[in-house]
Amino acid sequence: MNIIVVGLSHKTASVDIREKVAFAPTNMEKPLKALVDIPDITEAIIVSTCNRVEIYVTTHDIAGGIARVKRFLADYHNLSLENLDPHLYAHHGEEAIRHVFRVASSLDSMVVGEPQILGQIKTSYGYAAEFKSSGIILNRFLHKAFSVAKRVRTETKIASSAVSVAFAAVELSRKIFDELNDKTVMLIGAGEMCELAAKHFLNNGVRGVMVTNRTFERAERLADEFGGRAVKFEDLFDYLHKADIILSSTGAPHCIIGPKDLEEVMRRRKQKPMFFIDIAVPRDIDPKVNDVENVYLYTVDDLQEVVQANLAQRAEEAKKAEDIVNQEIGQFFKWLSSLEVTPTIVALRAKFDEIRRAELEKTLSGWKDLPPDGQKRLEGLTNAIMNKLLHPPTSLLKKAGQGGRTDLYIDALRALFELQTEDEGQQELGELEE
Structure with missing residues (x-):
């Protein structure tokens, strides 16, 4: 039984291609059942996100399975398979295992970590389990992928640093204030970047959010979303002293806050520190505000420097994560290989024992x-002879299974001894899974 992966991602297909092959999360039963109805496809899982669509299946026929899954997709x-195929990738065996472990560990993501x-x-x-399209192999496979991802998160710092401008703003705020749970954020502007930054700040425990915008209705909508307060743009300086962290991103053609504006603000704050983050281009905040005591200003360029440094750090941590993936691949592949070896060993012993018992009964x-x-002594004698005869092939099969090179030996033994392993194999698979 082989695991194969067929899919496409942000690395192989543009968004207009990816959205054409996406699966709706509210309608997963139909495609999953259609997959396991395909000849020689025994288990199936569909992963569909904005950046990738992948299908994981088990099959005895690697080439045929890949072709059938591509045709299904x-x-x-x-869609025309001829047009879709250049965007698709396919993996099987160890490469399929490696790919899924890397995807789960966020090593194949657009933003690593x-x-x-x-x-x-x-x-x-969860959908595959609910609709019973996954079985012994993919159940074990996905649980292993989850444990690999957990190891990567625990043993590396791959996700510990900000790699977006919005989150870098939060990271810099922590350096200035240490704790954010008693701090208030003011957003000047109600665009996407301000909204994203506000989410990050709230997730990191800030006390409250104020929003101001030239269009007051937009400020109200964003403030309502975050349980904050909308401020009319013309009242900005009446409220600015209440903010500890100010994130500004307007479309103004000139600076809207200068050093003189902050003199009265800082007096009302009794010189408590203020942190300004200017991500507007052109700039919203005059660089000279940095000269005001207890005022700290960072621009979008400063944030980009933080992001680039953190990306470099993540790249180093990703190397450690790849080592973890490589370690785990070997362990899972041994288990997968044993699914072929164990039923054959069981069937071989059963065959020999059947012959032993028949001949012993005839003699007795x-x-x-x-x-x-x-009778007891003859039982012991025949058992000992059987065990000694079976020891070399059993040891060889187990060793081959650990390296994943089993087909030649299994096929030879089944042919030589006319072994029937289906029933025994299914029983043994269940015991292994338990």
Whole structure:
């Protein structure tokens, strides 16, 4: 049984291609059931996010399975496979395992270390479990991927530093104030960047948010979203002293806050520090405000420097994460290989034991003067002979299974001894999963 991965991502397809093959989370039952109805596809999971669409399946036929999943992806979305295929990638065996472990650990994400992908894969797995399209192999596979991602988060600092301008603003605020739970943020402007920054600040425990904008209705909408207070733009300086952190991003053609504006503000604050973050281009805040005592100003360029330094740090941490992935691949691949080896060993022993018992019974049935302990001694003798005969092939199979090189030995043993492993294999798989 092989694991294969077929999909596309931000690395291979533009957003207009990705959105055409996306699966709606409210309608996962239909495609999952369609997948496991495909000949020789036994288990299936669909991962569909804004940056990737991937299908994980198990199959005995690698090439055929890949071709059938690609065809399914095109047909399900009424697309031409000829046009879709250049954007698709396919992995099997160890490479499939590596790929999914890396995706779950956010090593394949647009922003390395972002935490969302793990939750998205867990959600996808939840659908597969709910609609019974995953089984023993993909269940174990996905749980292993989750544990690998947890190791990466725990043992590296891949997600510990800000790699967006909005979050870098929060990181710099912490350096100035240490704690944010008694601080108030004022947003000057109600654009996307201000909104994102406000979410980060609230997630990091700020006490409150004020929003001002030239269009007061927009300020009210954003303030309502965050449980904050809207301030009319013309009243900005009446409220500025109440803010500890000011994030400004307007479309003004000139500076709206200068050093003289802050003299009265700082007097009313009794010289408590203020942190200004100017992410507007052109700038909203005169650089000279940095000369005012207890006033700290950072521009978008300062934030970009923080982001670039943190990206470099994440790249170093990603190397450690890759080592963890490599360690875990070997462990899981050994387990996967054992799914072929174990039923064959069980069937081989059963075959030998069946022959042993039949011949022993034939011998005992005609033995008139057998000593009282004779049957027990003959049982022990035949068992010992069988075990010694089976030891070399059993050891060889187990060793081959650890390296993933089992097909040659398994096929030979099944042919030589006419082994039937389906029933025994299913029983053993269940025991292994438990």
